[in-house]
Amino acid sequence: MHALIEQARKTVDQAELYWRRRRTLTVGYQNYALQQVEENDLSSVALRAIDDGKLGNAYGIFPDVNGLIDDAKASAGYGDRATFSFAPAASYPTVETYDEQTAQLTSQDLIDVCETIKGRIHKALPDIPFGIRCQAETSDLLVESSEGAAGESRSTGFGIVFGASFRGVGTRILKGERSISPFDVGGSLIDEFIEWYRWGEDTSTPSTGRMPVILAPEAAFLVLLPLLMGVSGDLVSKKTSPLLDRIGEPIFSERLTVIDDPLASGDPNGRPFDDEGVPCAAKPIVEKGVLKDYILDLRSAAALDRSSNGNGFKRALFGGGAEASPTPWFANPQIEAGDESWRDLVSGLKEGLLITSGMGFHSGNYPQGQFAVQAVGYHIIDGAVVGRLDKTMISGDIYKDLQNVRAVSRECRPGVGSLLSAGKAPYILLDSLQVAGA
Amino acid sequence: MKDRLAAIAAELPADYADIRFEENRKVRILYEGKKLSEVAMTAMSGGHARAYANGGKAISSFSDPERAGPIAESTCNSAALVGTLRDKKLRLAEAPVIADSFLLSPAQDPRRISLKEKLDLATHYNEMILAEPNVITSQTYYDEFASRRVFVNSEGSAIEYELLNCGIVGFIVAKKGNVVQRVRFAFGGCEDFGRLLGREDDLKKQIVKACELLDAEPVKAGIFPVILDPSEAGVFIHEAFGHLSEGDGLQNNPAFRDRLKLQTDLGRPILNATDDPTLEGRPGHFVVDDEGVRGVKTHLITEGVLTGRLHSRETAAEFDEPLSGNMRAVDAPFTPLVRMSNVFIEPGDSSFDEMISSIDHGYYLVGSKGGQTSGDQFTFGAQWGFQIDNGRLGPMVSDINMSGELFSTLQAISMVGDDLRFNERGGCGKGTPMQTNRKSGTGAPHVKIDAVTIGGV
Incomplete structure (x- = not known):
């Protein structure tokens, strides 16, 4: 047992420790020039305590340990009645999360990777404000509780995001990949960036009305974040979820299956245990359109008279980390691939939109499934892209508009650069969304 | 230490x-x-x-x-x-x-x-x-x-x-x-x-x-004239314009540097915008920034003309412009970025009633609900709104998000109210990783914009 837990146990009834050391090495390019190297080594700690039946919290970055315990105890003095116990001992699944090669990368290694990408893009598009961010990360995570949970994991992450604003405007296009291991960005992704950038050199504004829309993997957050809120045990227990009492009912088209898979080997979002020390498990959320389950942390599980299913994470739409309270959150959501090529989805449209992102998502009523965002993407006419979208908004309700899914692509990719940092999704062709344009 | x-x-x-x-x-x-x-x-x-x-x-x-x-x-x-x-x-x-x-x-x-x-x-x-x-x-x-x-x-x-x-x-x-x-x-x-x-x-x-x-009925999708209340107009000037006044965002973007040279006409003479960290009691008040430079008042837009920019020492050298002391980090693990302090639209001389009566069919949008910007593109929400028909306030509307392009929208500001008000609570997200800064204030009077795109049913 960690010394901090043992020490805390002398003054409180139960204690839970979350300790994370994160070392990152990042190189950043802007406008084809290396801007800076950033090297961070940060430890953060969260201590939760249950004392006299009440819950207390304290957080710190390199804090005084005794002060941390005192803060947690003081917090518990005013805290709410604890409705749950911290996680008990459990055996955790084995997940491949670490690659020593990533841990040994130097800034020169990262610069070499970026220079290769930069060189290839520069040949095709020499006068665009092209940028790259390449990061290698090594994290050590420990979650222990006085009730027996003892999770310890080491993980690495290697990620590259590159892209550029279109000439003269702020709208930009990003592409990227991530893994636990170093990789070279494939030529196909670079070629796709060049193709998509060229698509966007002209603009086009669709007329106002309903029309077919393809959501690219980068735009999957428009679906996954409202769904996350809907299946969150937190909202369900407060009876504000639009999916309250709907397990077993169809909520989407039968073409859509969503799973949460923290056990995916080699995926940087792989996790053997959640941030409360509960074992993680792969689970269907929506199967062929039918709602299968909610995601729960310890608190919401207790409120619903269930057990946590290992989805208590210190995450939030913005922020997260040690300071955030555990809340039900997807570990690694995946929308399952279909069997069509995304290029066929594009070529099959008389008129429609290919959406790569949406601005202003967080200003909408997304917990209820709704969104109204400035559309970032492309206008398609007669099966071909005619330009990037300009002066266009799309709005919808995932529980209405995802009833009618025409097709799902076989290609599946991470939603790099989006609000949702984890997960993969295919291209999804919706029968129609409301579009505000010319 | x-x-x-x-x-x-x-x-x-x-x-x-x-x-x-x-x-x-x-x-x-x-x-x-x-x-x-x-x-x-x-x-x-x-x-x-x-x-x-x-x-x-x-x-x-x-x-x-x-x-x-x-x-x-x-x-x-x-x-x-x-x-x-x-x-x-x-x-x-x-x-x-x-x-x-x-x-x-x-x-x-x-x-x-x-x-x-x-x-x-x-x-x-x-x-x-x-x-x-x-x-x-x-x-x-x-x-x-x-x-x-x-x-x-x-x-x-x-x-x-x-x-x-x-x-x-x-x-x-x-x-x-x-x-x-x-x-x-x-x-x-x-x-x-x-x-x-x-x-x-x-x-x-x-x-x-x-x-x-x-x-309330959900707002209708389309392009409309709108009046923003001071809370909403404050967020507008922060999101739509303020971020483009931050030198670090422009430093490596030649297209925007070209479009945002000082003395560029951005709006009508009724439009004045300022950043001021010296305003005590406002969320963005501070004395020195996280680069050891004193924060000073900067006139960003004066009578419709771009007259100032927010800087770090690096961007001030790059642009050969005066230091402003806007280099700030939210917390210990973060590097400082160029960030607005208290950014606001200066009051004009239109009354609220004059503004409402000038619109045949549009919306009055109230209360900031957050926003997002990417270069010249902006999107932000309103907590609620009212239809305006034939110069009069009509029924309440809900679920409002609007978007636009900075340069055309600034030119479309046709009336500025005489009722400057500051939002009490600050907030701004910027950077990778995101730094969410509470010490960022906004303010404005009522403002009329002749056309914005509204997403709705």
């Missing part, structure tokens, strides 16, 4: 280096409905080092103060490596050396208020919300951030300074049938705890609006 860090900074192998070390305390009290979800305290300390060497730049964040020396030295070496790979060398504008302390003593210092008193206040407001029959849940959040910082640089600056803010913010969630609506409320946002007291009438107004929204 200050002397030790100053000694380290003085010996670093760089053209310029600085170290910032922080000891911060946070208090959070969160009600979610009847449930007191969290009473939490955070103690955090940590440092950040920056170095410029050979025309390159590197930065590092660290937790352990004992490692400040070796980490800062390694940062200098990384900066030199970057310099070897850059054709265009980075430079810093000259700044005065400051050796001083800037500590805070607000009228009612939240650091001296007991945790129980803060909890009782949050409980009181939360119970008020939940007493309304249509309200199904609430989120009532007290937060306090107290930061004591030491800044030293290789030029001899050695500064101790404090940042402090406290606030109560939250959501009122009302439900009728299948319709659920949320309305935000926010008090405080500055150093003074007294600003949080006696706000029952203000909270009641927001509760009433949340309930009224349940019967």
Whole structure:
């Protein structure tokens, strides 16, 4: 047992420790020039305590340990009645999360990777404000509780995001990949960036009305974040979820299956245990359109008279980390691939939109499934892209508009650069969304 | 600590280096409905080092103060490596050396208020919300951030300074049938705890609006003339224009640099916008930034013409423009970025009634609900709105998000009200990783825009 837990146990009834050391090495390019190297080594700690039946919290970055315990105890003095116990001992699944090669990368290694990408893009598009961010990360995570949970994991992450604003405007296009291991960005992704950038050199504004829309993997957050809120045990227990009492009912088209898979080997979002020390498990959320389950942390599980299913994470739409309270959150959501090529989805449209992102998502009523965002993407006419979208908004309700899914692509990719940092999704062709344009 | 860090900074192998070390305390009290979800305290300390060497730049964040020396030295070496790979060398504008302390003593210092008193206040407001029959849940959040910082640089600056803010913010969630609506409320946002007291009438107004929204029709999609209330107009000037006045965003974007040269016509002569960190009692008030430079008032738009920009020492040198002291980091692990302080539209001379009566068919949009910007593209939400038909306010509308392009929208500002008001609570997200900054204020009078795109049904 960690010394901090043992020490805390002398003054409180139960204690839970979350300790994370994160070392990152990042190189950043802007406008084809290396801007800076950033090297961070940060430890953060969260201590939760249950004392006299009440819950207390304290957080710190390199804090005084005794002060941390005192803060947690003081917090518990005013805290709410604890409705749950911290996680008990459990055996955790084995997940491949670490690659020593990533841990040994130097800034020169990262610069070499970026220079290769930069060189290839520069040949095709020499006068665009092209940028790259390449990061290698090594994290050590420990979650222990006085009730027996003892999770310890080491993980690495290697990620590259590159892209550029279109000439003269702020709208930009990003592409990227991530893994636990170093990789070279494939030529196909670079070629796709060049193709998509060229698509966007002209603009086009669709007329106002309903029309077919393809959501690219980068735009999957428009679906996954409202769904996350809907299946969150937190909202369900407060009876504000639009999916309250709907397990077993169809909520989407039968073409859509969503799973949460923290056990995916080699995926940087792989996790053997959640941030409360509960074992993680792969689970269907929506199967062929039918709602299968909610995601729960310890608190919401207790409120619903269930057990946590290992989805208590210190995450939030913005922020997260040690300071955030555990809340039900997807570990690694995946929308399952279909069997069509995304290029066929594009070529099959008389008129429609290919959406790569949406601005202003967080200003909408997304917990209820709704969104109204400035559309970032492309206008398609007669099966071909005619330009990037300009002066266009799309709005919808995932529980209405995802009833009618025409097709799902076989290609599946991470939603790099989006609000949702984890997960993969295919291209999804919706029968129609409301579009505000010319 | 200050002397030790100053000694380290003085010996670093760089053209310029600085170290910032922080000891911060946070208090959070969160009600979610009847449930007191969290009473939490955070103690955090940590440092950040920056170095410029050979025309390159590197930065590092660290937790352990004992490692400040070796980490800062390694940062200098990384900066030199970057310099070897850059054709265009980075430079810093000259700044005065400051050796001083800037500590805070607000009228009612939240650091001296007991945790129980803060909890009782949050409980009181939360119970008020939940007493309304249509309200199904609430989120009532007290937060306090107290930061004591030491800044030293290789030029001899050695500064101790404090940042402090406290606030109560939250959501009122009302439900009728299948319709659920949320309305935000926010008090405080500055150093003074007294600003949080006696706000029952203000909270009641927001509760009433949340309930009224349940019967409001969703806004119609299309392009309309709108009047933004001061809260919404403040967010507009922050999101749509303010971010493009930050030098670091423009530094490596040749197209926008070209479009945003000083003396460029951006709007009609009625439009004036200012950034001012010297406004005490506003969320974005500070004395020195996290680069050791004094914050000063900057006239960004004067009679429709671009007249100023916000800078770091690096961007001031790059643009050959005056220092503004806007380089700020939210917390110990983060590097400073160029950020607005209190940005606002100066008052004009139109009355609200004149503005309403000038619109045949459009919307009056009320209450900021956050926004997002990407270069010249912006999107932001409104808490609620009203139709305007034939120069008169009509029924309430809900679920409002609007978007536009900066340059055409600034030109479309056709009336500016005479009723400047500041939002109490600040907030701005910028950077990768995202730095969410509470110390960022906004303000404006009512503003009429001739055409914006509204997403709706």
